[in-house]
Amino acid sequence: MANPFYIKQLPLDAPFCNRQKEIAELCRLAESKNDVVIHSPRRFGKTSLVRRVQKELADRGALTIYADFFGVGSIDDVAARMAEAVFRVTHKKEPLWKSALKFLTTFRPVLRPDADGGVELTVESSSAGRTGLPLLNETMESLRQFIDNTGALVHIALDEFQEIVVLPDAVKIEAALRTHIQQYKASHFFVGSRRRLLLGMFNERQRPFFQSAFDYPLKSLPREELAEFLSKQFTDSGIICSKEMAIHLAELVDCYPYYAQKFAHHVYDLAGSEVTWAEIKMAMRSLIFSEGTAFEYAIQGLAPQQRLLLRAIAREPAKQIMATKFMRTHNLGSVNAVRNSLKQLELLDYIEKDSDNVWHVIDPVFTWWLTGRVSEEAMDGM
Numbered sequence: 001m002a003n004p005f006y007i008k009q010l011p012l013d014a015p016f017c018n019r020q021k022e023i024a025e026l027c028r029l030a031e032s033k034n035d036v037v038i039h040s041p042r043r044f045g046k047t048s049l050v051r052r053v054q055k056e057l058a059d060r061g062a063l064t065i066y067a068d069f070f071g072v073g074s075i076d077d078v079a080a081r082m083a084e085a086v087f088r089v090t091h092k093k094e095p096l097w098k099s100a101l102k103f104l105t106t107f108r109p110v111l112r113p114d115a116d117g118g119v120e121l122t123v124e125s126s127s128a129g130r131t132g133l134p135l136l137n138e139t140m141e142s143l144r145q146f147i148d149n150t151g152a153l154v155h156i157a158l159d160e161f162q163e164i165v166v167l168p169d170a171v172k173i174e175a176a177l178r179t180h181i182q183q184y185k186a187s188h189f190f191v192g193s194r195r196r197l198l199l200g201m202f203n204e205r206q207r208p209f210f211q212s213a214f215d216y217p218l219k220s221l222p223r224e225e226l227a228e229f230l231s232k233q234f235t236d237s238g239i240i241c242s243k244e245m246a247i248h249l250a251e252l253v254d255c256y257p258y259y260a261q262k263f264a265h266h267v268y269d270l271a272g273s274e275v276t277w278a279e280i281k282m283a284m285r286s287l288i289f290s291e292g293t294a295f296e297y298a299i300q301g302l303a304p305q306q307r308l309l310l311r312a313i314a315r316e317p318a319k320q321i322m323a324t325k326f327m328r329t330h331n332l333g334s335v336n337a338v339r340n341s342l343k344q345l346e347l348l349d350y351i352e353k354d355s356d357n358v359w360h361v362i363d364p365v366f367t368w369w370l371t372g373r374v375s376e377e378a379m380d381g382m
């Protein structure tokens with residue numbers, strides 16, 4: 001039988017664990033025309049969740065626009081991605097497609113056959129030399145006209161929204177987007193995993209989006225539900241996975257959605273008729289190995305002092321990073337350097353404080369990799 005666990009993007013019709021409460025809450029917020037900031041560490045399932053909420057909203061008659069700002073390169077690119085998102089969702093949906101073509105005049109859609117026999121939609125500029133802020137303003141104004149002309153509820157998800165913060169002229173882009181968003185009737189999700197950057201936009205008094213949206217932190221999956229989900233996927237695909245083993249799988253990856261799928265994927269590939277500790281241990285090593293390149297890349301992007309501090313926190317999660325004992329044990333150097341590194345690592349979302357104010361590395365597999373512990377003792381201790 002085919003491996004039921006996903007290591008790539010989760011298709012909309014794939015089994016989805018839990019999140020009914022979140023889907024219901026987010027639908028309610030969107031339908032009452034609220035804007036919401038959805039944030040969590042990386043790979044917690046924000047995009048998958050937002051996709052499902054938008055599907056639910058669309059099934060109830062809303063027009064759902066999804067724009068992804070990952071890797072956005074310029075102000076023109078911001079405008080293009082907004083226009084492309086509108087064309088993509090209206091394509092083949094008359095009369096919306098006609099309306100999009102009529103109102104969104106700064107870009108025109110370009111349709112080409114793609115490798116899978118479908119159609120690839122991109123956009124190209126059609127606004128005679130207009131670029132930068134005037135192009136964004138005009139695009140957003142045309143979006144307003146399009147929305148005003150659409151009788152239904154319009155919901156717009158802006159994924160990786162914090163990426164606009166690093167663009168030149170970020171403040172102007174934020175201000176322009178906020179001004180236009182206030183002028184049309186649609187609800188928005190602002191989604192992102194670089195939480196310091198994203199939340200800064202909504203929590204800093206002088207910023208255009210200050211306190212303009214509900215705060216919605218997305219948590220990891222509940223342990224019992226995740227274990228049940230994993231166990232069912234195994235069983236439905238011909239391999240027995242006891243509740244006890246499924247609980248271990250969930251706990252070893254701190255109920256982290258992406259790793260739960262990937263870990264279980266490795267276990268499935270290795271298991272015979274039933275999941276045992278032997279496969280779990282082997283799968284743990286494959287998981288760490290498969291993430292190694294990404295972790296090396298992450299480490300290479302850090303200054304030496306930041307690497308030292310990251311390793312220290314991975315080895316010894318602690319409340320008082322600046323305490324003499326912690327600094328000495330891990331050879332961390334000057335207090336100032338540590339303070340700066342701490343700030344940078346937090347900004348990069350590599351570390352955070354838990355509810356007891358203890359600093360720890362957010363990603364459980366990164367923690368194993370950093371400490372060099374393939375977690376024999378973590379597993380044996382369970």
Ligand SMILES: Nc1ncnc2c1ncn2[C@@H]1O[C@H](COP(=O)(O)OP(=O)(O)OP(=O)(O)O)[C@@H](O)[C@H]1O
Pocket residue numbers: 006007008009010015016017018019040041042043044045046047048049192193257258259261
């Ligand atoms: N509720 C869920 N049930 C099952 N698997 C899930 C669930 N949520 C997330 N996943 C798994 O986690 C993976 C990552 O999810 P997703 O891309 O939605 O996260 P994200 O928070 O948007 O990540 P990023 O921060 O990289 O944008 C999915 O491809 C899927 O394998």
Ligand SMILES: [Mg+2]
Pocket residue numbers: 046047048159
């Ligand atoms: Mg995402």
